[in-house]
Amino acid sequence: MSGPNTNYDPVEVAALEPAAVDAAVAHALRAIAAVSSLEGLKAARIAHQGEKSPLALANREIGALPPSAKAEAGKRVGQARGRVGQAIAARQAQLEAERDSRILVEERVDVTVPTLRRPLGARHPIELVAQRLADSFVGMGWEVAEGPELEAEWLNFDALNLGPDHPARQMQDTFFLDPVDSGLVLRTHTSPVQIRTMLEKEPPIYVVAPGKVFRTDELDATHTPVFHQIECLAIDAGLTMAHLRGAIDAFVQIMFGAGTRTRVRASYFPFTEPSMETDFVCFACHGAGSIDAGGSAVQCRTCGGSGWIELGGSGMVNRKVLRACGIDPEVYSGFAFGLGIERALMLRHGVQGMHEMVEGDVRFSQQFGMEV
Numbered sequence: 001m002s003g004p005n006t007n008y009d010p011v012e013v014a015a016l017e018p019a020a021v022d023a024a025v026a027h028a029l030r031a032i033a034a035v036s037s038l039e040g041l042k043a044a045r046i047a048h049q050g051e052k053s054p055l056a057l058a059n060r061e062i063g064a065l066p067p068s069a070k071a072e073a074g075k076r077v078g079q080a081r082g083r084v085g086q087a088i089a090a091r092q093a094q095l096e097a098e099r100d101s102r103i104l105v106e107e108r109v110d111v112t113v114p115t116l117r118r119p120l121g122a123r124h125p126i127e128l129v130a131q132r133l134a135d136s137f138v139g140m141g142w143e144v145a146e147g148p149e150l151e152a153e154w155l156n157f158d159a160l161n162l163g164p165d166h167p168a169r170q171m172q173d174t175f176f177l178d179p180v181d182s183g184l185v186l187r188t189h190t191s192p193v194q195i196r197t198m199l200e201k202e203p204p205i206y207v208v209a210p211g212k213v214f215r216t217d218e219l220d221a222t223h224t225p226v227f228h229q230i231e232c233l234a235i236d237a238g239l240t241m242a243h244l245r246g247a248i249d250a251f252v253q254i255m256f257g258a259g260t261r262t263r264v265r266a267s268y269f270p271f272t273e274p275s276m277e278t279d280f281v282c283f284a285c286h287g288a289g290s291i292d293a294g295g296s297a298v299q300c301r302t303c304g305g306s307g308w309i310e311l312g313g314s315g316m317v318n319r320k321v322l323r324a325c326g327i328d329p330e331v332y333s334g335f336a337f338g339l340g341i342e343r344a345l346m347l348r349h350g351v352q353g354m355h356e357m358v359e360g361d362v363r364f365s366q367q368f369g370m371e372v
Contacts, residue, residue, distance in 0.1 A: 016061055016073045021080045024054040028084045032091050041095060045088055055081050122365035126228055126357060129345045130210040133230050136254040137208040140247075142232070145207040147193035149214070153183045155192040159324045160271040175214050186214035191271065194233040194336065198325035203332045204236040210341065224342070224354045231338030235317065237331060241274070244314060244335035252280045252311065255344065261287075263308065272315025272336060279308040283347075302347075309347060312339035 028048035035041045047053060055077060062073050134144050156162075157169055168174070168188065175186040193209035210230040217223040232247070245264070252260050260283065264276040281287040282303035289307040290297040299305040314337030319329040345351055349368070356364050 016058055016065075016077070018076065021055070021058060021076055024048075024058070025080045025083055028053075028055075029087050032084070032087045035091065035095075038092070038095050038099065041088065041092055048084055049081070049088065055084065121362055122368070124357075124365050125345055125349070125368040126341055128368060129348070130228060130230060130341050133251075133255070133341065133344065134208050134210050136251055137206075137232060140250065142206040142208050142234075145193050145197050145209045146211065147187075147190070147196050147209070149187055149212055150177070151185055151187040151192045153185050155195050156185050156187050156189075159195045159321065160191055161318050161320045161324075162270050166270065173215055175216060187211075188215050189213050190229045190231045190338070191336075194231060195321075195325060197233065198235065198322075198327055203327060203334075204234075205334070206234050206236075208232045219354065219358070224358055226358075227354075228341035229338055230341055231336060233317070233334060233336045235322075235327065235332055235334035237333070239316075239333045239335055241316060241335070244316070244337065247335070248278055248311070248314065248337060255348070256280060256283050262311070267313060267315075269313055269315055271318050271321050272313075273318045275313065275315035277313055278311040278337070280311055282307050282309050312337060314338075 028044075031044050031048060032041070035044050048055070050056065059077050059081070062070055062077065065073055138144065153169075156174075157166065158164075162168055174188055176182075177184040177186075190209045190211045190213060193211065194207065197205060197207050197209075208230060209232075211228065212226060213229050214226055217225050219225065232251075234243070234247070245262075249262055252262055261281045263279050265279070267275045267277045269275040282289075282300060284302035285291050285300035285307060287307040289300055289303065289305045291300050300307075303309050314335065317334035317336055322329040322332065322334070342354065342357060345357070351357065
């Protein structure tokens with residue numbers, strides 16, 4: 001058995017040669033002195049103090065040396081690494097001082113300058129969305145109609161074919177004014193505006209009615225007792241479901257982009273017959289139901305994986321509604337559709353809940369600017 005190599009010359013390990021160690025230190029000091037930012041210093045620290053730096057690799061070679069050579073090599077490498085560490089610390093202190101001085105100049109605030117005592121507000125995004133929706137129809141030649149928020153029960157229910165026994169007339173859905181038999185309610189939809197328009201004007205009628213409505217819902221992420229709707233009504237001779245589909249398609253493309261596809265599903269509403277629900281293809285996943293996230297497909301959160309987003313109810317105006325408003329259903333026909341403005345805002349801008357819309361924080365409104 002051979003004995004230990006007592007004659008091992010540490011100079012044979014190239015990384016531990018004094019010249020190599022001195023060269024590594026000199027190179028590190030030049031690199032540290034040349035950096036001009038804290039980010040650059042971070043890169044220099046990794047290059048000259050990291051696990052793969054020349055001095056770190058040399059330090060690993062010490063363990064292969066015989067005991068008699070380890071002390072000298074360890075001292076040499078340790079002193080070299082200490083010089084590099086001191087240079088990095090000194091350069092960091094210098095760069096931090098320069099950064100702090102620059103911030104004091106760039107972010108200086110003149111406290112003697114007069115300020116606006118009345119902070120500027122911002123138009124609420126619900127109002128901006130309502131205006132955008134209305135403008136899309138005004139551009140097609142329609143008119144904007146308005147009506148009172150305190151409505152007659154007949155206009156809110158009876159004229160819309162909602163009979164006395166209809167569930168929507170119960171106390172849990174509607175705000176009735178005292179006394180209960182006063183015949184006055186806070187309108188539960190903007191459809192009374194359409195009734196008023198049909199009572200006051202002769203066909204042809206093309207109106208869009210945005211406004212505030214009230215229902216006895218609890219405030220949560222998707223519901224609020226006070227919200228906004230926009231409803232559209234067209235009354236003219238010869239109108240059909242084809243005209244309704246065309247109007248909805250034009251509206252969807254204005255709101256969500258050209259080429260956005262729609263589909264319809266049969267439904268029921270007392271004031272329209274036939275009735276349908278309209279969906280439009282999801283603008284996030286483009287109908288796929290999933291999106292690529294980090295190289296793997298995950299379910300689209302916007303549409304819940306269905307590829308479609310519900311828009312709202314629509315249909316041909318019920319003949320009973322036309323008669324209640326004095327319009328001959330044998331001569332004229334019409335269509336109507338509507339949607340919630342809050343829902344449109346949530347879809348277009350990813351607003352997470354109703355609380356953000358109703359809390360009145362001006363910072364929520366300011367982020368939208370003047371256009372949504």
